[in-house]
Amino acid sequence: MKNEFKDGFIANLPIGISVFAYGSVLGVLCTQKGISLYELALMNIFIFAGSAQFVMVDMWSSPLDILSITIAALLINLRYFLVGASLSPLFVNSPKKDKFKYMHFATDESWAITMQRLKNEQITPLFLFGGGMCIFLTWFTGTFLGFYMGEFISNPAKYGLDFAFVAIFFALALSMFKGKEDLLPWFVTALVAVVFEYYFEGKLYIVVAAISGSVCAAFMKREERVNG
Amino acid sequence: MAEVSISSLLLIALVAIGTYSLRVSGLLLSSRFVKDEGPFKVFLDHLPSTLLLALVVPSILKEGILGLVAGLVIMLCMYKTKSILLSLMLGVLIVALSRNFL
Numbered sequence: 001m002k003n004e005f006k007d008g009f010i011a012n013l014p015i016g017i018s019v020f021a022y023g024s025v026l027g028v029l030c031t032q033k034g035i036s037l038y039e040l041a042l043m044n045i046f047i048f049a050g051s052a053q054f055v056m057v058d059m060w061s062s063p064l065d066i067l068s069i070t071i072a073a074l075l076i077n078l079r080y081f082l083v084g085a086s087l088s089p090l091f092v093n094s095p096k097k098d099k100f101k102y103m104h105f106a107t108d109e110s111w112a113i114t115m116q117r118l119k120n121e122q123i124t125p126l127f128l129f130g131g132g133m134c135i136f137l138t139w140f141t142g143t144f145l146g147f148y149m150g151e152f153i154s155n156p157a158k159y160g161l162d163f164a165f166v167a168i169f170f171a172l173a174l175s176m177f178k179g180k181e182d183l184l185p186w187f188v189t190a191l192v193a194v195v196f197e198y199y200f201e202g203k204l205y206i207v208v209a210a211i212s213g214s215v216c217a218a219f220m221k222r223e224e225r226v227n228g
Numbered sequence: 229m230a231e232v233s234i235s236s237l238l239l240i241a242l243v244a245i246g247t248y249s250l251r252v253s254g255l256l257l258s259s260r261f262v263k264d265e266g267p268f269k270v271f272l273d274h275l276p277s278t279l280l281l282a283l284v285v286p287s288i289l290k291e292g293i294l295g296l297v298a299g300l301v302i303m304l305c306m307y308k309t310k311s312i313l314l315s316l317m318l319g320v321l322i323v324a325l326s327r328n329f330l
Contacts, residue, residue, distance in 0.1 A: 018313050025316070036231035039240065046244035051276070055283065056243065064235045066242070072279070074246040079276045082269075084254020091255060103251040160324030166287045166295075167302055167319030173280035174306040174315075185274055186281055193282040194289065209282035214274040218267035 004123060008110070008130025011117065015109045016138035019050070023139045025164050026054060027146020032156050033060045037147055044140050048104065051172060052076045058165045059203055068203045075207060083111050090118055090125055098125050105132020181220065189213030294326040 030040050035057060043053050052073040059069045083106055091099055102125045106114075110131035117123055156162060177186075193209035288295045298319045305315040 021313055035236075038232045039236050042232070042237075042240050043243075046240060047247055049247055051280070052243065052247065055279075056239070058283070064233075064239055066235060066239045069239055070242045070246065073243045074250070075275055076279050077243075077247045077250055078272055080247060080250040081254035082272055084251050084256075085258035087255055088258035099255055100252060103255055104248055106251055158324070158327060160320040160322075160327060163291065163295075163298070163323040164316060164320050166284045166291075167298065167316045168312065169280040170284045170288070170299060170302050170319070171306055171312040171315040173277045173284070174303060175310065175312060176277035176280075182274075182277070185278060189278040189281045190285040193285045197286040205286070206279065206282045210275060210279040213278035213281070214271045217274040217278075218271040221270040222267050 004126035005130035005133075007123075008114070008127035008132075009134040010130075011113050011127075012110055012131040012134035015113065016134050019109060019135055020138040020142035020145075022050060022168070023142020024146035024149065025168065026050075026057060027143040027148075028150035028153065028156070028161060029054075029057050029164065030143070030147055031150030031153075032161070033057055034062075035060060037144070040143055040147060041140075044136075044143060047073075048107065048136065048139070049073075049077055049080070050107070050139065051169075054165065054168060065203065068207075072203065072206055075210060080106065083108075086115065087111065087128070090114065090123070090128060094125055102126075102129045102132070105129055105136065107132060107135050109135050182217070184220065185213040185217035188216045291323065294323060294330070298322040 027040065043056065047053060047056075055076055056069055056073050059065065059072060084103060087103075087106060106128060110128055113131050114123070114128045117127065150156075153159065153161070189209045189212060192212045193205050196205035196208050288299045291298070301322060302315045302319045305311070305318055309315075
């Protein structure tokens, strides 16, 4: 049983390298936004969700818009509801206590590796936990390294570092592209975002555009079922 | 912990509690949702990508022509390599070069 933890840890090491690299980007960005090392550490430990942390740091301002940031971060993390749901075969023989203990360590990466392994092998939640710890450590050390590097960069815009947010979010979104049925919802999202951002103050355009695009996708699916 | 303000502590706590609840409730309520292929699941499936897209599109446009070029290069790179890290580096490189040399 103990070996499952180790197996999970080792299986996540290759992807852990890229997690380390993203983490260092987040660390650099934190220094630009005046986020302290303690705040970064608290986010890493208690939130432990890469994309949401990037969004939070991007929206970080003084004074903090707590409501908008919380809504945006939790909307990004809504997918963890589905991640949790898809892990039910792994926890089929586990007591409730294990579910509460290990689910915090389900990240995109450790989840993907676990699901892949679950197809061919009998594994226990310890595999997910081991993988999650691997991602946790690489993420944590990556962000701290970035934070210390960031303090030496006096003019981040010169190196295009402010554009790193945009580039990473865009690439992440593209990695979720499922096929041409996504084209219309994505177009709706982009259009609503641009128009709403132009006419209204604040960050509300993010949530409004995302909901518009996702509603569009849901409607298209319904049409397809009615007609098909 | 003098470097942590009350408002950032509150924000982090709210997001942390919400995120943990989502992770656990998905697993505990799974039987009702996993098989569901209805509109609600499609809506949830699309939220992460549309949210990220909504965040970036206005910023790309504000960067001007070179923002668009960087965006196109990122698309091409993701299509060819599927590497987020490489795409990120190319996008940042284009913007950095344009700001220093154009």
